[in-house]
Amino acid sequence: MAVWDKKVPWGFLLMLTGAVGVGVNYPAPVCAVTGSTVTLLCTFTPLRSVGQDGREVSTEIIRVVWCRNHLICQGSTPSVFDSSSGNNNPRYKYLGDKKGNCTLQITDVQKEDEATFRFRIEADDSRGHFTGQPGVSVTVSDVQMQIKSSRGDGELRRGETVTLYCTALCTFHQLEVTWYRDGHALSESGPALQLGPLTAGDSGKYTCGLKTSSSSLSLPYSLQVEEGSNSGSVDPLLIVRLVLFTLCSVLIVIVASVIIRRTGLQESSSRELIDATVQPPDSDEGL
Template identity: 30%
Template sequence: MKKSWIILLFISHAWSGDWRVTFKDQCALEGTSVLIGCEFDYPRGHLVTSVAWFRGQRLSDRWVLYSLSTQVRFNYVGNSRGNCSLAINNLNRADEGHYFFRFKTVFNSWTSMRPLHLSVKELTAVLEPSTVTEGQEVSLSCWSGCATRLQVVWYRDGTPVPRQVFSASIKDSGSYYCTVLGQKIQSASVALNVQYAPSDVLLSMKPAGDVLNASAVTLGCSSHANPPVPQSGYSLYKDDQLISSGRDHIISPLQPRHSGLYHCQASNNISRRGVTYVSSSGMNLDVQYLPSVAEGSSVNVTCSSTANPANHSHIWYKWTNSSSLLQMGSGQVMSLPSMETSQTGMYLCQTRNRLGVVSSTKVLLAMEDDTSGGRSLQVLVLAGLGVCLFGILVIALLLLWNKLRNKAEKKVQGATRAALKSRGLLILALNQAQVPAQHVSPAASENQHDNIYANVSLSTPPTHPPPHILSKQQHAIDEHDEVTYSTVTIKAKHRQESRFKMEEHDETVIYSNVANSS
């Protein structure tokens, strides 16, 4: 009887415990490891035979459990005597969800009444504000989404940031991220945009160095600014006078008047200590130009030198197209009284003493270019007037020459007839070998053009020689060796009238022989 009581007492004590599993929901960062604390209990007298964690998925009104035994990142770190803790390594977002713990004894099994919820969060870097003006305050905060307070370290482009609250400057622009102290985990990077007025404003010139007139240069303005300076934000000044707006300014062709001190200004509408426009340092543009003179003006070019013994001769030369030297003169000063286009070119002088000869550097002497449109127009107008006047002059000369020629012809014809008539030396003879006048056709008469042949002597015979004198003269003519024939063409004013006269008087051909007495 006593033994039975002891057995009942033991059984009553063994079944007096509670079946339970105790844990808390967890929140952890992606990429970290988490230890889920867990405890379980059961009535005394039971022997735990197995323990396991399951992933739970809610389907309709019930939970479906999936074993984690195949997950290598999940490690059971508890025991079979009440500790059911679970460690999960290298968490990822897919690990977020609901978990159940189950244990079995010889007589029974128990599953947690409710699931454990695991939240997996990302580490997030926050800049307030993310876009600031230089001098404005910036606050850094690292947010995990979990209630647990984290110890974090901040970095900017890989460099540790000492303070989480600071006044922004140009150097503070960059990418920021935070990390959890002691863990290899960092947030995604966020950019801090620090806007500032233009700095390092620079005026440049291309090509650099000395420049000659008739060439071109480009003046460019640049700066560091955030936001960048727009095209309209740049201004170019010459001697404090506004020249143009824009990043680049081209001067072509260069003229001596372009020489001066230039600087540029830049603005992006952000002020620095109340100043919106920032200026560059000045740049002096020195336009070098070749000696040039206007056409027709006088030029004096001087050759100076020092020597011991003193120079005693200076000779000037000009380079020709064949690359040879043409001597232009001597003396220390070469004078060109009236500059012409042919005199442009390269000149040099040579100085000589008893020790030798030294040549100077070459100098280009050029004509001034007339680039003004007004002067070009004047030249065109003058050229047009010159052509018109020349044409009028040519026409007038032609008319005058024609008139003088007609008068001369009339004078010659009148003088010839008067001389022949006054001297009485015309001997008329009808050429019987010619076609008789009455048989000459009008066309033939026209083609003959009233030909007249005259032989004129150089002597002065009497006005009315007697017959015996005529016979002697005729004899003298026959004996004379040189007989001169002169052809005179007389064009009738009315060709038809002339033809009728010739037929009537039969004077189409006239021969005249005059002796040349010595």
Template identity: 30%
Template sequence: MAPPLPLIFLLMIYGVSSADWGLSYSHSHICALKDSSVIMSCTYTYPTGYQIMKAFWTKSPIKVGEEHPDLSEDPEYSQRLQYLGDKHQNCTIRLSHVTQKDAHQYYFRFTTDKPGGTWLGTPGVTLTVTDLQVESPERVTEGDSVRLTCKSSCTLTDRATFIWYRNSQPLTERRDTNNELLLQSVRREDAGRYSCALHGHTYISPAVHLNVMYPPRSISVSISPSGEIVEGDSVTLSCSSDSNPPAEISWFKGGTLVGSGRIYSISKISSNDSREYKCKSINEHGEKYSDAVTLNVMYSPRSVLLSINRSGEIVEGDSVTLNCSSDSNPPAEISWFKGGTFVGSGRIYSISNISSDHSAEYKCKSINEYGAKYSDVVSLNVMHPPRSTSVSISPSGEIVEGDSVTLNCSSDSNPPAEISWFKGGTFVGSGRIYSISKISSDHSGEYKCKSINKHGEEVSDVVTLNIMYPPRNVSVSINGSGEIVEGDSVTLICSSDSNPPALNFSWFKREKFVGSARIYSISKISSYDSGEYKCKSINKHGEKYSNAVTLCVMSVKWVLWFKAFGVGVAVGGGVVVGLGGASFLSKKNRRTAMKESAVR
């Protein structure tokens, strides 16, 4: 600001004088600004020959009977009052830093050296001290035109230049020539504390707040804590908004209202809270939404599900895809397990040309930095026709007649196969087990089973049941036919049914052991060799005798005798029959003949 200058108010000159005495004031009324300097100008005259003894300014009111005080001697004025005149004619003074207390009528008074030579200049100068006040509307709305007025309690000179301040800073460099400030289309930036002053004066009016109302703007949402948010954390959303009057705040999750107030807090946040959030700021002048912010809540895998891409039966040779879905943030890595063995990774596990080897329990494992979880187990049940069909025998080893034997048909098939049993080419039974109790040699043979399901069939290799049993049907045969005559060679053969075949044979004439081996030969037989013969067949499971056969050896004499009678003789099994004739020997003759032959 420029240094203070005297403020001079030019009014009508009012004169007080007589022929030789006189006093005139330049202003009868002065309106001075608080804290300014005021010059009260005057001139006076007095008769020639008089000498001024004392000249001073005084003020009213004055009590009756009291002398007019000299303001220069008054402590309230002595430091501020400066006499600018002289003791001859000029009576001008300056009063600095005026305040409301200085509002009075002031007079100039002088005394001379002559009796009665005292003069008081009435009516004097009336001093009014004013401050400045800014007048403005209490509330304005953005876009309005606003007029601010700088007012004083008395009229200042027209030459007064007003200066405006906003927030203690000069508003413009211009010096308005009137006491009004016009703000056209007011903006929110125009809000503040306004004061006014007069150019050349230090006094500034009290500030008045201009309150500019406006709708919300600059709406934004901040998240605390910043950075990664993990399930279970506590999270606070703050909505900031520039508005006047202050706005009411509403919170939205997606499009749903979830709260109000500048702060929206979530304790123990979960993945269900993951969403876009925004706040709405609203006051009487308008409303505005913030941009959306996203709460991205991190959490470990859950809801891990394993699904198969096909429904119904899975048949060997099909292509099958297993899919693992998982709810997690961040997305999880997937591992696949067959039983407890790792077999692959990735959300998809594909098996082309599937086989029964793939039949097993499968599960997937979903893992991220916050945890891991397995899916439930899913079984792959691969259908296929029978294979590896085979027959086993129980007990193993040698089977002896009378044992109980079980044939078991094993077959790899899915679904389980139906089993049929065959002996040779003949169907003999069904079911995985074919049992024979008290087995006999009749059960010996080749056996096989046939495994069949809806996907195919397979026949096992043949197994042979070889039944062991002791000798039976032991019999003796004599080689040749007809009569046995002394000197012939005769062979007895022992035959038997046994398993294993009998290797040990014993021959007995009557009860006397006469030889071993299957064949018993007699060369140059004699009547001495006549008699009952039997053989014994032996294997490791037992032994058995044959029935006895009788050798009847004819002497040459008897043969000739029989022939003389035209009778042929054949001896076999103790029977003598006639050969080539119609007559037979009587029993008596036959016994006699055999006896004689035997004696011989």
């Protein structure tokens, strides 16, 4: 904000900015990454009518303006967007209207965008003119991106899935990044890179950075996919259990066979002994 702005009496500001009851709702201070896109969500309440000749006459908004680092945004003040101008900077896109939405989008954020932005409306009656205070503060940071994984640093196996996130310490909106694996650009452009089902070909060193800023390239993130997969691997403990179960089953069968065989032999021996002790009747006793 210019030094002279701080010395402007607030009573004078109210006269310039419009009647009491109108206003602008700005977002909280925004931190943007150089080269990214940031959207300043904004709404406003205009003066709906003014008194004229003893009656209320509706007002119509005829001009909306966004300016940077200026307290009033009035007259010929340099602006980043002016609805009455056909020569606006294409980096600044007005997504609002003249009814209540004053959202401004800044693409390819530059260091010069580190400023306080204010919104002004002008009506067909000068009493409906006003500039919203205090504005929204934008901080621009030229930081290095970093990669975070949805799986942490755990081991990855073939057939599993993982998501890599390209993030920054600063908040950002509609981030367009370029992903690289071993220095080769990938087709994905969003802040989240989904990989899976994983194969050995997904192994490598991943980096990401803003498309519009080569200095934002992240440090390499190493991803290693093991050759074995969860579905194709055999649990050694399971093999041991199967072997032990098989041996126990065989042993039970053998023991049962031996017991049955011995029981049969004992019964056979008992029958022979009984038959040997029983004598047949003497045929001469009846005579």
